[in-house]
Every structure is written in structure tokens, then in C-alpha cells.
Amino acid sequence: MTTQTENNNWKISWQLLSLILAVSFGGIGFLATTVLLRLPSNPSCNSISLLFSSATNRIYCAQLSAEKNDVDSLLKAISLLEELSPNHPLRNEINRHIKEWSNEILVLAEKELNQGKLEEAIAIARKIPSTVENFSIVQETITQWREIWDKAEAIQEEVESELKNSQWNKAFLVAVKLLNIENDYWQTTKYQETVKTINLAREESKQLDGAYVTLRSGDLDSLLKTIEIASTIPPSSYSYNEASKLIEEAENKITDIVVGFVDNKNWNGLGDLASRIPDQSKLKNQARDWTIIASAGRNANLGTVSGMELAVAEAEQIPSDSKLYSKARELSQGWIAQKEDLVHLANARDLARSGTIGDLNAAIAKAELVTNDNPLYREARQEIRQWKRDIQIQEDKPILAKAQELALGNNVQSWQNAINQASQIQSDRALYSEASDSIREWRRNIERVEDQPILDQAISLGNGNNYQQAINVASRIGRGRALYTESQNQIRRWRREINAEEDLQRAYQNAQNNDPQSLSTAISIARRIPSTTTIENQSRQAINRWSEQLLITARRVASDYSLTSIEQAIKIAEMIPSGTPAYNQAREEIRRWNNDLNPSLNYEVRSTNYE
Incomplete structure (x- = not known):
């Protein structure tokens, strides 16, 4: 009985001892952890103190620095903890803080990114030590930022391209893609700037609508108005290329008008056009040449030797680098030839004034000296044709007068004699048409005299109801007769x-x-x-x-x-x-x-x- 009681007491003592030991060791561990984790109430965080401070003091100083929440302070906090041994008992807690502060640095960098500062954001992110546990995330984030930026800039370049081509609607459709960019800067600030730029370009383009309308009209006043409107668009505008094209097209059309004026020798029109070219137009230098050619043409049109000499002198003022140089040389050579032929034609006209056949033949010989490559050639040929006609009239008029005299007999023989007389006038002669008309009249007179008895006989038969006999008789009058x-x-x-x-x-x-x-x-x-x-x-x-x-x-x-x-x-x-x-x-x-x-x-x- 005593032995059993002792055994029971022993069991109780052992259990109590185990409980006391467990509480003691647990208390010691808790106390140690508390001491390690509890921050000192008044630690020193200067550089000298940190050399000899405990890990808990470093953690405390790092947290104080991190609470400032700026890049340098966060980096300093990371640096303080990075110096601790990798095998430090508090390494897990240290790594947790470093990871947290690294993420906060990325958040600060992303704020820069959302303000459009890519390189600044990347520079901040790269300050994070490569030894941090989550450094791979830092690298991935930088890569992601660059991809976002490349994608956004590609969209921006596409918008620029459409704007340069004056494709406003396409530019807007492309700009909308910026809303899908995962970045506040591109979704808001840059998108709004882009839309504003497109609207401004569109408004400037609308200013050119009137220029397009006047360009289509094609007349000189409208073309000059086109240049005036398009010239108001500044070089900085996206519509500048469009405006430049309009100006160029209008100037090309004006140049075509100039060519038409010169070809048609419309010197007054050319001079008026040249005086209306704006000073800022690229055509201004050419307009000076047009003025010179217009003046030369007007002098040449005087049709005098002195006028031709003055026209040649003015044409020689056109410089060799002018677009009108070749045309000016051509006109000058023509005016020189005209000056020589003017003398021939003037002498011919003087001879023709007497109207005699001899003088007319002499005038023709003089006028034939005008060559066929001379502008006066057509005028000379007209004079020659008229003088030849005058000669033919003088030669054939007696023949026709004789025929008309013969026809006065008013009988078949008289008319036939008149026809024979007038037939001497050939088809290439001036009085041929008049002679032919007279011959037709006399021939119809003969036909009436010959066919009237036949028709009278047929009518008589028809009046007697002998219609078929009447038809047979009347059919003897042939087609074409009177x-x-x-x-x-x-x-x-x-x-x-x-x-x-x-x-x-x-x-x-x-x-x-x-x-x-x-x-x-x-x-x-x-x-x-x-x-x-x-x-x-x-x-x-x-x-x-x-x-x-x-x-x-x-x-x-x-x-x-x-x-x-x-x-x-x-x-x-x-x-x-x-x-x-x-x-x-x-x-x-x-x-x-x-x-x-x-x-x-x-x-x-x-x-x-x-x-």
C-alpha cells in the first residue's frame, strides 16, 4: 500500500516538473523573441551607431527611412537590411520588408510612367538592387513598360502618317487605339492631345474647302483665289502638305493658261495674268518673263518694222534658265523673219494698188517671196488669191459679157451660142460660178422650148381621158430637164x-x-x-x-x-x-x-x- 502511494506521488511530481520545465522554456523563448523584435525606445540611426547596432535596431532604422516613401529613402531602407547576413535568424522578416519596399519603389516609378516619363521610370526601377528576391519582377516590369511604350508610339506614328496624308477620319480611328494602352498617360493626356491635334488639323483642312471649289472652276480668278486661301496655312500645320499640293496644282494650271496665251498670241491676256501673280508665289519670277513676252508680242502685233525690231530686243531679255527661253527664241526668230517679209508684202501691196494685170502679176511675184514657215505666209497667200482673182475677172469678164449679149436673141440658137461662149470660162476661174448659173438658165430655156409641145400634147390627151397615152407622151421628158x-x-x-x-x-x-x-x-x-x-x-x-x-x-x-x-x-x-x-x-x-x-x-x- 505504501509502495503504491509512493508510485502515485512520483507520477504527480514528474508531470508537475514537466509542466514547470515547459512553461519555463516557453517563457524564455517568448521573452527572447520579444526582446529581439521589440524596437528600442530611443535607438540611434546614424552611420556610426549602425556599425555596432543590432539587427533589430537596423530593422527599426530601415522602417523609419521607408516611412518617408520616396525612392532614395526606400533604397536606403533596403540597403540597411541587405548588409545583414543571409543566414540571419530574421532573414524571412528582412526579405519580406525588402520585397515590400521594392514594390513600393516600382509603384513610385510607375507614377512617373503615368506622367509620360518612361526613361525616368526605368531609371528608378533599375536602382533596385539585383540581389533582392523579386528582382526578376523588376526586369519583367521594365520590359512590359517598354512594350507598352513601343505599342503606343507605333500608334502615334500611324496617326502622324494619316495626318500627313490628310486622312482625318482614319487618324481618329487609329487614335482611339490609345484608349486600349494600359497606361494613364497614353489613355488620357496623350489621347486628348492627339484628338485635339486631329481636330485642329481638320479645322485647318476645312479652310481649304473653298480652295478646292475655286480650283475646280479653273478660270484665272479662281486659281489665284486658290493660291490666296492655301497660302494662309502655316508650315507647322498638318494641312500644309495639302495646301502645298493645292498651290502647286493651281500654279500648274496657271502655267497651262500662260502656254495657251502664248500659243494664241493673246498678249493682253498674258500681261494681265502676269501682273496678278502674288508676290509670295513661286511663279513670281516667271511672271516677270511673261510680262516681257507680253510686251514684245504687243509690239510685234503693230505690224511695223520698228515694232518687230522692238519685239526682238525684248525677247532677247529672257534669261537662258527661264522656262520661256526656248519659246522666246522661237518667237524672236519668227519676228525677224516677219520683219523681212513685211517689206516684201508692203512692196507687193503698193504694186497692186494700180489694179492693172501687169502690176498685179508683179505684186504676186513679190508676195510669193514670203516663205511658208513665216507667220505672214497665210496673209500673203490671201493677198495672192485675191490678186489672181482680180486678174481672172479682168480676163474673163469680156467673155461673159459677150455670152450675155448673144443670149438676148431669146431663141434656141441664141441661147446655144451664149452657152458655147460662156463655156470658155474654166472651173478654176473667178467668174466660173456666175458663168455656170447663166449657162444653166440658158439651157433650161432651151429645154422648155423643146419639151413644152410634148407636155402640151400629153395634157391634151389627159383632158380627153386618154390617161395612158398622156402618160406615155409625158414620159418622154427626161429626168433633170426643165x-x-x-x-x-x-x-x-x-x-x-x-x-x-x-x-x-x-x-x-x-x-x-x-x-x-x-x-x-x-x-x-x-x-x-x-x-x-x-x-x-x-x-x-x-x-x-x-x-x-x-x-x-x-x-x-x-x-x-x-x-x-x-x-x-x-x-x-x-x-x-x-x-x-x-x-x-x-x-x-x-x-x-x-x-x-x-x-x-x-x-x-x-x-x-x-x-
Whole structure:
């Protein structure tokens, strides 16, 4: 019993001892941890003190530095803890602080990034020591920033490209992509700047709308207005290239107008154009040359030797580097030639003034000295043609006068002699047309005298109703002769008479059958006979007579009072044409017979009339 009690006491003592030891060691560990982690109440964080300070003091000083939350302070905090041994018992806690402060540095760097300062942000991030546990994240972040920036700058370059090409809508569509960039700077500040730039470029472009309208007009005033409007766009504008193109196109069109003025020798127009070129235009230097050429052209147009000499002198003022140099040389050579030919042409005109054949031939010889490559050549040829015409008139006028004198005999022989005389004037002579007209008149006089008896004979036969004989006689007058048209008119009239007689005979033949269908056919044939023929009255009488026969036949058929008979009578009566005496009677009979066929309808009609 005593032994058992001792054993129990021993067990209790051992359990109590274990509990006391556990509490003691736990308390010591807790106290040690508390001491290590508890920051000193008044530590020293100067550089000298830190050389000999404990880890807890360094952590405390690092936290104090990190609380300033600027890059240098955070880096200093990291540096303080980085000096501790990698195997330090508090390494996990140290690494946690370093990682936290590294992330805070990245946050500060990203603030710079969101203000558009890529390089500053990268510089801050790179200050984080490469020994920190999360340094790979730092590198990845920098790479990500560069990718964001490259993507945003590519969008910006694309916007710039569209703006330079004046594609405002496309530029805006591209700019919208900036909203997808994961960066506040590009999504807000840069996007707003870009949209503002696009809108400004668009507004400046709208200023050019009026320039486009005037450019399309194409006249000089409109082209000068185009240059004036487009010149207001400054070189810094995205519309500057567009404005420059408009100015260039307008200036090219003005140059084309100048070429037209020079080619057409419109010197007044050229001079006016040159005086209106704006001082700032690239065409101003060329305009000076245009003024010189215009003045030279006006002097040349005076048509005098002195005028040509002055024109040549002015043309030689055009410098060799001018676009008009070749044209000026060409004009100058032409004016020199014109000056020489002016003398020839003036001498020729002096000779031609007397009007004699000898002087006219001499004038022609002088004018032929003007060469065909000279601007005066056409004028010289016109003078030569006129002088040759004057010579021909003087030579041929006696011949025509003699012919006209011969024709005064007013007989076939006189006219024939006149024709023979006038035929001496050839087709290339000045009086040929007048001679030909006279010859035609005399020839028609002869033809009338020759053909009038033939036509008279034919008319006489036609008046005797011998139409075919009349046609045969009149047909002897050939085509192209004076009385041909008149004879053909008579022949057509006689043929109508023949056709009318044939139609009337055919109508009579049909009517002989004396049945309704034959009578109707006869009437149709007779109605085709023209009212201008001599048998028109005879055909009308026959139509009236046959219409009366149809009415009699219809009444006879209807007298049977059968349904079929009445219907047949109506059909016969309907064959009677309007305009005949029997027509109105036939219509009245048709109404009466229809009433007989429809008595109920007749009753209703009568009742209605009675009411």
C-alpha cells in the first residue's frame, strides 16, 4: 500500500516538473523573441551607431527611412537590411520588408510612367538592387513598360502618317487605339492631345474647302483665289502638305493658261495674268518673263518694222534658265523673219494698188517671196488669191459679157451660142460660178422650148381621158430637164385617175352579185377612190345606191320576224357606211330591231321614261 502511494506521488511530481520545465522554456523563448523584435525606445540611426547596432535596431532604422516613401529613402531602407547576413535568424522578416519596399519603389516609378516619363521610370526601377528576391519582377516590369511604350508610339506614328496624308477620319480611328494602352498617360493626356491635334488639323483642312471649289472652276480668278486661301496655312500645320499640293496644282494650271496665251498670241491676256501673280508665289519670277513676252508680242502685233525690231530686243531679255527661253527664241526668230517679209508684202501691196494685170502679176511675184514657215505666209497667200482673182475677172469678164449679149436673141440658137461662149470660162476661174448659173438658165430655156409641145400634147390627151397615152407622151421628158417635175406631177395625177377607174370597175363587178357581202365589198372599194379624181362623184353615187340596196335587203330579211332573221337584218344594216343617205335610216331600223329582240329591256326603258 505504501509502495503504491509512493508510485502515485512520483507520477504527480514528474508531470508537475514537466509542466514547470515547459512553461519555463516557453517563457524564455517568448521573452527572447520579444526582446529581439521589440524596437528600442530611443535607438540611434546614424552611420556610426549602425556599425555596432543590432539587427533589430537596423530593422527599426530601415522602417523609419521607408516611412518617408520616396525612392532614395526606400533604397536606403533596403540597403540597411541587405548588409545583414543571409543566414540571419530574421532573414524571412528582412526579405519580406525588402520585397515590400521594392514594390513600393516600382509603384513610385510607375507614377512617373503615368506622367509620360518612361526613361525616368526605368531609371528608378533599375536602382533596385539585383540581389533582392523579386528582382526578376523588376526586369519583367521594365520590359512590359517598354512594350507598352513601343505599342503606343507605333500608334502615334500611324496617326502622324494619316495626318500627313490628310486622312482625318482614319487618324481618329487609329487614335482611339490609345484608349486600349494600359497606361494613364497614353489613355488620357496623350489621347486628348492627339484628338485635339486631329481636330485642329481638320479645322485647318476645312479652310481649304473653298480652295478646292475655286480650283475646280479653273478660270484665272479662281486659281489665284486658290493660291490666296492655301497660302494662309502655316508650315507647322498638318494641312500644309495639302495646301502645298493645292498651290502647286493651281500654279500648274496657271502655267497651262500662260502656254495657251502664248500659243494664241493673246498678249493682253498674258500681261494681265502676269501682273496678278502674288508676290509670295513661286511663279513670281516667271511672271516677270511673261510680262516681257507680253510686251514684245504687243509690239510685234503693230505690224511695223520698228515694232518687230522692238519685239526682238525684248525677247532677247529672257534669261537662258527661264522656262520661256526656248519659246522666246522661237518667237524672236519668227519676228525677224516677219520683219523681212513685211517689206516684201508692203512692196507687193503698193504694186497692186494700180489694179492693172501687169502690176498685179508683179505684186504676186513679190508676195510669193514670203516663205511658208513665216507667220505672214497665210496673209500673203490671201493677198495672192485675191490678186489672181482680180486678174481672172479682168480676163474673163469680156467673155461673159459677150455670152450675155448673144443670149438676148431669146431663141434656141441664141441661147446655144451664149452657152458655147460662156463655156470658155474654166472651173478654176473667178467668174466660173456666175458663168455656170447663166449657162444653166440658158439651157433650161432651151429645154422648155423643146419639151413644152410634148407636155402640151400629153395634157391634151389627159383632158380627153386618154390617161395612158398622156402618160406615155409625158414620159418622154427626161429626168433633170426643165419641165421634168411638172410632167411627173401630171403623170401622177393621170395614174390616180386610171387607178380610180379600175377600182370603180372592180366595185361594179362585185356589186353585180347583188348579195349583202358583195355590196359591202363594192362599197369598201369605191370609198378608196380619192376625192380629187374626176370620177369621185360617180363613185359616191354608186356608194349611195349600194347602201340603199343593203337597207332594202335588211328590211326584207327582217320582215320574217324570226329571231334569226332580225339578227341577220341587223348585221346587213350595219354594213351601211356613215355619210350615206341610208345610214341614218339603217341606224333607226337597227334600234327598232334590237327592241324587238329584247322586249323586256324595251319595257323597262319605257317605264323609266314614263316616270
